[in-house]
Amino acid sequence: MTENLTKPDAAEDDFELANFLPFLLNQAAEESSLAFQQVYKNRYGMLRTEWRVLFHLGMYGQMTAKEIGQRAKMHKTKVSRAVQRLAERRFLVRTRDAQDRRSEHLDLTPAGETAYRDLRGVARDYDIKLARHFTSGEVALLRAMLRQLAGIR
Amino acid sequence: MTENLTKPDAAEDDFELANFLPFLLNQAAEESSLAFQQVYKNRYGMLRTEWRVLFHLGMYGQMTAKEIGQRAKMHKTKVSRAVQRLAERRFLVRTRDAQDRRSEHLDLTPAGETAYRDLRGVARDYDIKLARHFTSGEVALLRAMLRQLAGIR
DNA sequence: GCGTAGTAGTTGATTTTGTAACTAACAATA
DNA sequence: TATTGTTAGTTACAAAATCAACTACTACGC
Numbered sequence: 001m002t003e004n005l006t007k008p009d010a011a012e013d014d015f016e017l018a019n020f021l022p023f024l025l026n027q028a029a030e031e032s033s034l035a036f037q038q039v040y041k042n043r044y045g046m047l048r049t050e051w052r053v054l055f056h057l058g059m060y061g062q063m064t065a066k067e068i069g070q071r072a073k074m075h076k077t078k079v080s081r082a083v084q085r086l087a088e089r090r091f092l093v094r095t096r097d098a099q100d101r102r103s104e105h106l107d108l109t110p111a112g113e114t115a116y117r118d119l120r121g122v123a124r125d126y127d128i129k130l131a132r133h134f135t136s137g138e139v140a141l142l143r144a145m146l147r148q149l150a151g152i153r
Numbered sequence: 154m155t156e157n158l159t160k161p162d163a164a165e166d167d168f169e170l171a172n173f174l175p176f177l178l179n180q181a182a183e184e185s186s187l188a189f190q191q192v193y194k195n196r197y198g199m200l201r202t203e204w205r206v207l208f209h210l211g212m213y214g215q216m217t218a219k220e221i222g223q224r225a226k227m228h229k230t231k232v233s234r235a236v237q238r239l240a241e242r243r244f245l246v247r248t249r250d251a252q253d254r255r256s257e258h259l260d261l262t263p264a265g266e267t268a269y270r271d272l273r274g275v276a277r278d279y280d281i282k283l284a285r286h287f288t289s290g291e292v293a294l295l296r297a298m299l300r301q302l303a304g305i306r
Numbered sequence: 307g308c309g310t311a312g313t314a315g316t317t318g319a320t321t322t323t324g325t326a327a328c329t330a331a332c333a334a335t336a
Numbered sequence: 337t338a339t340t341g342t343t344a345g346t347t348a349c350a351a352a353a354t355c356a357a358c359t360a361c362t363a364c365g366c
Contacts, residue, residue, distance in 0.1 A: 015277040017212045019296055021284065022186045023205075027226060027303035029178035036175055047352080052176075059170045066314060073180060078353075080315055102314040102361045124168040131174070133301055141291065142298050143172055148286055150180035200322080219344060230324075233345055255331045255344040 025149070032130060039122050044115050045089075049074060049082040051119065057092060057108045058116030064103045091115060178302070185283060192275050197268050198242075202227060202235040204272065210245060210261045211269030217256045226303075244268060 017023060033048075040046040046054070056068045063071075069079045083106060086092045091112035094104045108116060131139045170176060186201075193199040199207070209221045216224075222232045236259060239245045244265035247257045261269060284292045 015273055015280075017208050018300075020276055020280055021296075021299075022182065022189055022279075024296060024299040024303065025178060025182035025185055028299040029175065029182040030226070031303050032178055033175040049352090055170050064314080073183070075354080076315065077317090077355085080317090081352090084316090097314095100314080100362070104315080120168055123173055127168075127172070127174055130302065134298060138294065138298065142295065143174075143177060145287060145291065145295050146174075146177040146181040147171075149283065150177065150184050202322095217344080228324080229345065230347090233347090234322090237346090253332070253344085257345085 021149075036123060036126050040119055043118070047082070047085075049078050050086055050091075053079060053082045053086060053106075054091060054108070054112060054116055054119070055123075057106055058113065058120065062105050062107050064097075064105060066103065068106075086112070174302075189276060189279050193272055196271070200235070200238075202231050203239055203244075206232060206235045206239060206259075207244060207261070207265060207269055207272070208276075210259055211266065211273065215258050215260050217250075217258060219256065221259075239265070 037048065040051045052072050052074065053068055056072060057063060060071075065076065065079045065083055068074065069076050072079075074082075083092065083094070087094060090109055092106050092108050094106055097103045097105060134142070190201065193204045205225050205227065206221055209225055210216060213224075218229065218232045218236055221227065222229050225232075227235075236245065236247070240247060243262055245259050245261050247259055250256045250258060287295070
């Protein structure tokens with residue numbers, strides 16, 4: 001059958017879905033998140049949003065919900081709900097700012113610190129495992145490109 | 154704001170959240186999907202799942218829901234619902250397979266073809282725009298690495 | 307002070323996803 | 337033919353994401 005009658009552009013066009021960067025990025029992101037997701041889910045009953053908040057606090061110390069939202073590019077309602085659940089489970093504590101009583105400072109509890117350190121170890125191992133597929137130069141370039149695409153300047 | 158004042162291990166440890174590949178991949182995927190998402194959402198009221206189904210049919214011609222699910226790594230319920238909505242909006246038609254009446258063949262309608270061609274054009278332009286940040290060698294390497302990470306062998 | 311505008315964070319309604327159970331059909335086999 | 341197992345796709349219900357409206361507060365202008 002003449003393919004060209006029904007889809008004239010398809011043959012002439014070099015565009016391939018499998019090369020479309022947003023598609024590829026999403027596939028890679030989903031696949032690479034999966035194994036790690038199992039860990040924080042099964043080990044601590046956390047969602048991705050909660051893990052991100054935990055990691056930001058563990059990594060950078062005391063932060064407000066707003067700061068976390070900016071850094072992690074999470075919407076404030078996502079952050080709010082993640083913080084709520086982490087507070088319920090005693091992974092963090094909230095303290096109102098004395099100067100500006102709208103905002104509150106978030107700190108990990110010892111339990112939160114422990115979970116953070118545990119998960120950070122898992123994350124580091126997993127990252128190394130992912131990077132092993134490539135040379136260190138390739139990985140460095142990949143990270144730089146991803147940072148650029150993510151708009152992290 | 155305040156950086157790593159409070160965290161003693163953070164300095165000793167070379168692990169950085171901002172370098173964690175699943176995190177970076179997710180950020181890049183989300184950010185790079187955003188602008189394109191606006192197009193298929195605003196122009197055709199489609200969700201990401203629907204766009205993916207549309208693209209697969211436009212790209213590869215007649216397929217079953219199962220085949221789309223395998224190619225796009227979408228769960229069958231996602232595919233099922235996307236197909237349902239695309240059928241309601243008359244972007245595709247379903248025909249039962251005569252030999253195996255469990256499965257059905259999906260084909261784009263003329264309206265579906267039109268939407269597909271339109272969106273493919275947008276996607277191609279957008280892809281080129283994204284790739285312009287890098288050399289063609291870098292982009293080729295990026296695509297190869299993403300494919301590997303996505304488990305597409 | 308008082309009024310207005312803006313911000314940090316929360317809540318509620320709606321939409322979308324995820325998980326499991328389900329229907330209908332096929333296949334093999336006794 | 338009946339039995340058991342498997343598969344394509346759907347549906348129901350719970351979990352989660354999204355968006356808009358909301359509360360409590362701060363800051364500015366008068």
